[in-house]
Amino acid sequence: MKISVFLVIMVVGCAFAFEVEKELIRELLEHLETRQSIFSGGEDEVREAYETVRDDDNDITWFALKYDGRQLASPITGSDYADFLALCGGDDRVYGYVRVETGDEMNPRAKFAFITWIGPSVSPLKKARVSTDKAFVKAITTQFGKEILADELDELRYDRVKAILEKASGAAYGTGA
Numbered sequence: 001m002k003i004s005v006f007l008v009i010m011v012v013g014c015a016f017a018f019e020v021e022k023e024l025i026r027e028l029l030e031h032l033e034t035r036q037s038i039f040s041g042g043e044d045e046v047r048e049a050y051e052t053v054r055d056d057d058n059d060i061t062w063f064a065l066k067y068d069g070r071q072l073a074s075p076i077t078g079s080d081y082a083d084f085l086a087l088c089g090g091d092d093r094v095y096g097y098v099r100v101e102t103g104d105e106m107n108p109r110a111k112f113a114f115i116t117w118i119g120p121s122v123s124p125l126k127k128a129r130v131s132t133d134k135a136f137v138k139a140i141t142t143q144f145g146k147e148i149l150a151d152e153l154d155e156l157r158y159d160r161v162k163a164i165l166e167k168a169s170g171a172a173y174g175t176g177a
Helices: 002-033 043-054 081-086 124-138 158-169
Strands: 062-068 076-078 093-103 108-118 146-150
Touching: 043 062, 043 076, 043 093, 043 108, 062 081, 081 093, 093 124, 093 158, 108 124, 108 158, 146 158
Parallel strands: 108 146
Antiparallel strands: 062 076, 062 093, 093 108
């Protein structure tokens, strides 16, 4: 009798777990099918911002994507790194693509970092969503020297980001002085 009760409980438990798993898989597939809907302005806007930052012929050195509800708003671009840092608030989630000049005067080189900012006040559910949404952003921003995940602004100081990129690329030549 005890064994049959145990088997019934196991069968019911497995059936419940299977239904929960099916629901999670269904939600994941819906999310993947609606990839375009993650970007409020579409992937083309993000791709254009990415290419602008990579272009040597302009002053734009970063672009950022912030959430507006469940979607990522149109890219914000700029040339002052302090403006990028100002977007990284305590309850914000931000994806950034940043250009940093390394090397010396004779051989300057552009290096790129992909930054994910998750503010310290972001709820656990929103933090979890970052991991899936980041894959869609990284599918567009494919070329970068280092990926940086930060939850404290000190981790994103320009000199720290530059040092991380130089170390990753072996471009720490200095000025020779």
